[in-house]
Amino acid sequence: MNAPMTEDVNKPPDDDRDPPVKGVMDRITGIGSRAWEALLVPALALLTALIIGGIIIAISDVDLLKLWREDPGEAFSETIALVGRSYQALFEGSVGSTNAISETLFAATPLILAGLAVAVGFQAGLFNIGGEGQMLIGGMVGLYIGFTLDVPSIVHIPLALIGAVIGGGFWGGIAGLLKARTGAHEVITTIMLNFIALFLVDYLLKSSVFQQPGRRDPISKSLNATAQLPRIFGSSYRVSLGFLVALGAAAFVYWLLFKSSIGFEFRAVGYNPDAAKYAGMNVVWLYVAVMGVAGALAGIAGANQIMGLPPYQGSSGFSGQIGFDAIALALLGRSHPIGVVWAGLLFGALTAGGRQLQGAERIPIDLVVVIQALIIVFIAAPALVRSIYRIKGGDETGEQLTRGWAS
Amino acid sequence: MTAATVPGEALKVRLTAEEKRARILGVVYFALAVFVLWVFTLGVDPDLDATFKLSLPRDRFADLEWVVNARLVGYVVTAILAGLGALQLTRGFGTRGNLVLGIGLLLFVLSFLSWAAAGKSFSLVGMLTSTVLLSVPVTLGGLTGVMCERVAVINIGIEGQLLSSAFAGTLVGSLFGQWTGLIAGLVTGAILGAVLAVLSIKYQVDQIIAGVFINIFALGLTSFLATRVLGPNPDLNAPGRFTVIEIPLLKDIPVFGNMFFKHNIIVYATLVLVAALQVGLFYTRWGLRSRSVGEHPKAADTVGINVFRTRYTNVILGGMIAGFGGAFLTLGSTGRFEENMTAGVGFIGLAAMIFGRWNPTGVLGAALVFGFARSLQQKLGILGTPIPSEFLAMAPYIVTIIVVAGLVGRARPPAADGQPYIKQ
Helix, strand or coil, X not given: CCXXXXXXXXXXCCHHHCCCCCCHHHHHHCCCCCHHHHHHHHHHHHXXXXXXXXXXXXXXXXXXXXXXXXXXXHHHHHXXXXXXXXXXXXXXXXXXXXXXXXXXXXXXXXXHHHHHHHHXXXXXXXXXXXXXXXXXXXXXXXXXXXXXXXXXXXXXXXXXXHHHHHHHHHHHHHHHHHHHHHCCCHHHHHHHHHXXXXXXXXXXXXCCCCECCCCCCCEECCXXXXXXXXXXXXXXXXXXXXXXXXHHHHHHHHHHHHHCHHHHHHHHHHHCHHHHHHCCCCHHHHHHHHHHHHHHHHHHHHHHHHXXXXXXXXXXXXXXXXXXXXXXXXXXXXXXXXXXXXXXXXXXXXXXXXXXXXXXXXXXXXXXXXXXXXXXXXXXXXXXXXXHHCCCCCCCCCCCCCCCCCC | CCCCCCHHHHHHHHHHHHHHHHHHHHHHHHHHHHHHHHHHHCCCCCCXXXXXXXXXXXXXXXXXXXXXXXXXXXXXXHHHHHHHHHHHHXXXXXXXXXXXXXXXXXXXXXXXXXXXXXXXXXXXXHHHHHHHHHHHHHHHHHHHHHHHHCCCCCCCCHHXXXXXXXXXXXXXXXXXXXXXXXXXXXXHHHHHHHHHHHHHHHCCCCHHHHHXXXXXXHHHHHHHHHHHHHCCCHHHHCCCCCCXXXXXXXXXCCCHHHHHCEECHHHHHHHHHHHHHXXXXXXXXXXXXXXHHHHCHHHHHHCCCCHHHHHHHHHHHHHXXXXXXXXXXXXXXXXXXXXXXXXXXXXXXXXXXXXXXXXXXXXXXXXXXXXXXXXXXXXXXXXXXXXXXXXXXHHHHHHHHHHHCCCXXXXXXXXXXXXXXXXX
């Protein structure tokens, strides 16, 4: 519409120093490659989302709303105090103590893994909303290996994780295959596969293979001790080996996307599937591979939900909405593995802080979901953030990331 | 996205795909016939009758029922399905393919029901009535999709629009009465429609991301408010339901009276809306303009149609239709709000839109199929079959995937669907 030509046009291109970050996300956010610019919009997006979160806290307190009618002055100071206490709880619960930091890393572990699953999809132009289902299926395979085998930890943990990779990869691959062979849009198929996985897991958890003997509800047998992820900073801190696995997965994804030839093909399909096809790439296989890799990463996240925390059992819907949180996370991390790690730590902090908030102020943790949703929209519409804060520059329009039904 | 292929080549590929589909369908008919014969016919005691109740106890014509030998039904259905398969493979059904497929599947379900109900009694009229009720939110979700996509805006956020207006409906309805609650639902839907419109038209945010934002935001906010506001104040989550209006005389028609003429105002309004939109889209100036904006916005702009205004209007109106559907969920159906109560209805509505080929009447037809699948699942639970309830619960979602994967025939979306319009 009104995309003004900014002064950037006249500047010499300094693309030589471009980090390999430049990908689909640059096209969405329309942000240049310089570091402060790359951080400015996400930082303002987070700030704005937190402010709106504070407003929501203030106006959802029924007693406080009644007070406004009787004593506006008192209500005003009460509101300020409530919002202040809430932010304080959020802060203390996330970074206020060594235990809080451990809780942040603990919460970040599955978020980073699931965020990578969404990011890999974005890099290839696919919108993977199926993290939930892929987590569930991967986690169930890991769980099965975890309570059936009787081998030492050093063998057992890798085996269970490999099982989760295969399970999650299979579930993700279904959506990739449907997309490649029939054109079924991955947004709808992955969401439907989430529901199917949810019911499938409920069924399996009540079957004699998985169900804890003596229970009637969907609760699985406990993992053998050899399949439990050990805690890395002593038993009083909940952060486990899973966190290191997540960091390793991020390093692997970095290598895969930017250093391997298959990653080049992933990104080529993301830029322009038609061009990739004419360059001789097998687009059908690539879609399956992309969704398979994404599903595998989510599968590890699912296994972490069982192997990384007591009671080391599978229960109904153990993925706990992390597959959805991962979407905002991948957008915030601009679909780059390193960005996803930082965004995962931030969301882990929000989650850990949100738990403190729920405990201390009885404010439902769903607020964190609202904040994440707001982050999505502010990142995806940088022009919105720019207009709020009156910042000039940048490409005013968002670029198209996904495709319609037909292609 | 599709411009690069050579036209002739694309046509050839399309044709062979159609042939392949016809052949697969033929095999599917035979497979169904074998299955019906094996499981639903030979797997049932030859002496058992299935009793289908065709009326409810308080109907004018009560005690209507259809008693039939279960094995006989199996034999008849097997024969018809095998015949359909033979015809499909030899000469095909041309444009009536989907209709025939629908009939075939209906027969399959009939034999399944007579197998499940053998020796028992099954309320067929109850299942069909709940089919209509369950299809109402799917229909309204699908109509929202039609409104938006006919002007080339993809609306993935229907789910969130439904959920938010369901919440607004229950909260405002509890405070100020059902009609005000209904209006609150409409306003909420309109606001979220406007959010989608502004994001996708003004800021040209990727439309799917904009829709996902609406879904996540709605889920988070309604769950947050349900716990924080509705939880401690149960009186704010008790709006009551719209009363059922029985239409005189028509309500006494067996089966159909219960299915269509004993509902609340929202159900009737939905049926009227389907007809109105069908006429509006294809026989009025507004409809022609809307469709032209969705097919070729540049051409529409050239002849003086305001592309942006048309898109804003239709996307906001679409949001209001979703708002109506959301209000139905609380004020017209359950009478209370529960966290994530939509459970994918918005996405099933989108699938109904694709299945219904972007036509309002098609959406209604598809929604009835989905409603039937869900209603079947609920009623079979009562009947007690050997199939685990979790697998029955999966059925609507599996049907959605099959529909979206185009196994029931490829449909063509509006040409400019999903693309932002940039005025030059």
